[in-house]
Amino acid sequence: MFTRHDSLKSGYDVVIIGGGGHGLAAAYYLARDHGIRNVAVIEKGYIGGGNTGRNTTIIRSNYLTPEGVKFYDESVRLWQDLGEDFDLNLFYSTRGHYTLAHTDSAMRTMRWRAEVNKHYGVKSEAVDAAFVKRGIPMIDMSCAGHAPILGALFHEPGAIARHDAVAWGYGRGADRRGVEIHQETEVTGIRLQGGRVVGVDTTRGSIATSRVLCAVAGFTPRVLDMVDLRTPIYVHPLQAMVSEPLKPWLDPIIVSGSLHVYVSQTARGELVMGASLDPYELHQTRSTLDFAESLSAHMLDMFPFLSEVNVNRQWAGLADMTPDFAPIMGLTPVEGFFLDAGWGTWGFKATPVCGKTMSQTVATGRNHALIEGFTMDRFARYQLTGEKGAASVGH
Amino acid sequence: MKIMICPLNGARPVSEFAYGGEVRHSPDADTCSDAEWSSYVFNRSGSPGNKYEWWCHIASGFWFIALRDTTRDVVIATYPAERARQPLPPHGGAP
Numbered sequence: 001m002f003t004r005h006d007s008l009k010s011g012y013d014v015v016i017i018g019g020g021g022h023g024l025a026a027a028y029y030l031a032r033d034h035g036i037r038n039v040a041v042i043e044k045g046y047i048g049g050g051n052t053g054r055n056t057t058i059i060r061s062n063y064l065t066p067e068g069v070k071f072y073d074e075s076v077r078l079w080q081d082l083g084e085d086f087d088l089n090l091f092y093s094t095r096g097h098y099t100l101a102h103t104d105s106a107m108r109t110m111r112w113r114a115e116v117n118k119h120y121g122v123k124s125e126a127v128d129a130a131f132v133k134r135g136i137p138m139i140d141m142s143c144a145g146h147a148p149i150l151g152a153l154f155h156e157p158g159a160i161a162r163h164d165a166v167a168w169g170y171g172r173g174a175d176r177r178g179v180e181i182h183q184e185t186e187v188t189g190i191r192l193q194g195g196r197v198v199g200v201d202t203t204r205g206s207i208a209t210s211r212v213l214c215a216v217a218g219f220t221p222r223v224l225d226m227v228d229l230r231t232p233i234y235v236h237p238l239q240a241m242v243s244e245p246l247k248p249w250l251d252p253i254i255v256s257g258s259l260h261v262y263v264s265q266t267a268r269g270e271l272v273m274g275a276s277l278d279p280y281e282l283h284q285t286r287s288t289l290d291f292a293e294s295l296s297a298h299m300l301d302m303f304p305f306l307s308e309v310n311v312n313r314q315w316a317g318l319a320d321m322t323p324d325f326a327p328i329m330g331l332t333p334v335e336g337f338f339l340d341a342g343w344g345t346w347g348f349k350a351t352p353v354c355g356k357t358m359s360q361t362v363a364t365g366r367n368h369a370l371i372e373g374f375t376m377d378r379f380a381r382y383q384l385t386g387e388k389g390a391a392s393v394g395h
Numbered sequence: 396m397k398i399m400i401c402p403l404n405g406a407r408p409v410s411e412f413a414y415g416g417e418v419r420h421s422p423d424a425d426t427c428s429d430a431e432w433s434s435y436v437f438n439r440s441g442s443p444g445n446k447y448e449w450w451c452h453i454a455s456g457f458w459f460i461a462l463r464d465t466t467r468d469v470v471i472a473t474y475p476a477e478r479a480r481q482p483l484p485p486h487g488g489a490p
Binding site: 220221222224225230231232233234235279280281282283284286290320323379380382 | 410413414417429430433434436437438439440441442443446448465466467468
């Protein structure tokens with residue numbers, strides 16, 4: 001599927017650190033839209049082996065801030081014809097997305113989100129309990145009696161996709177256009193001269209380059225140490241798990257902030273489930289029984305008939321969190337060093353639009369208009385973006 | 396990490412504790428620059444390493460300091476909260 005390159009060249013126009021969806025998408029659009037093909041993607045593991053292959057594959061744009069809604073809506077639009085673009089089946093499946101409200105205040109937030117969404121042309125509606133029951137006939141509307149469902153935010157374009165294929169598709173598309181993908185190659189240092197990037201050191205040799213894009217999710221702070229930059233990013237693990245395959249019974253995607261559950265059923269019939277961020281900093285992808293236990297308990301509140309269903313697998317990814325639940329993107333104080341980070345628990349759905357906007361930012365040296373609300377200097381100006389529509393975070 | 400040694404209550408399951416973030420010392424608000432202050436408010440040492448952290452034993456409301464390796468998830472030592480007023484021993488971990 002990819003060309004294997006025996007060695008690194010002595011220099012590239014752009015070096016992208018991180019061969020996940022975001023890095024590969026940026027490489028693909030750099031080559032396709034900007035004609036920059038002398039590009040290396042440096043990946044310390046294998047492509048799509050990080051958070052690209054560890055998320056729960058939900059795609060939606062029903063966010064709360066205007067910056068977020070516009071950005072993710074562009075991403076949802078880009079998703080539509082990717083499969084054709086790649087000639088690869090992404091199993092992109094539009095399911096409809098319910099964010100359940102169990103309290104009056106949650107209902108109020110759903111109406112707020114629906115209005116912001118509609119204002120920007122995104123299909124979202126605040127719906128009542130009867131609508132929810134029609135959409136999800138198998139659900140216990142009382143949630144075992146202690147968290148009755150009052151209504152929901154219904155987001156029709158909500159979708160799921162096969163996440164590995166996204167990395168493979170972007171990777172193959174970039175590879176065919178001349179981008180070099182170097183797996184099992186770790187960046188060990190970034191060389192600066194007079195405050196600007198001049199090269200990258202790796203476990204397979206040194207490269208000269210004037211432009212570096214860092215797209216490494218939970219490893220961002222370690223790469224930032226190499227260029228002496230500090231950010232608000234902190235890393236907590238995010239766990240997920242999957243059940244044994246079942247006959248299709250759950251068409252839409254269900255999220256409950258109060259019960260800390262999000263769940264969808266894949267094309268293979270497995271239930272993919274997630275909950276919330278682990279409660280403390282950790283740079284490790286271990287699994288815990290606490291997580292499986294509490295998530296199962298909340299799943300049973302909604303769907304008691306699942307009590308005999310087995311959990312097949314459990315895993316974790318390293319989420320690079322920010323204080324306002326919005327990413328940190330674009331130019332940095334180090335000339336030639338571009339950042340696509342702070343994607344915490346919400347990065348998969350943004351893969352195409354991140355690739356699009358970051359490739360333009362790297363090609364032109366100016367931040368793309370869609371990422372202006374996400375720049376690194378917003379913290380020093382105390383102008384946070386406040387994206388409370390993010391997944392897996394308490395709000 | 397499944398057990399935490401609380402300086403007050405001894406060995407307890409980690410589910411009884413809440414994490415309170417890294418122990419940090421604020422710059423003097425009257426003399427520091429705007430950039431130093433916003434950096435103190437927002438920036439964190441995000442890389443893994445041995446870090447001094449605030450933890451609270453929820454059942455007893457007891458706050459204390461733990462030196463923890465955030466790569467291996469191992470608590471190396473715990474200290475009562477009063478220790479935050481004195482310099483903590485160097486640990487050769489996070490910056």
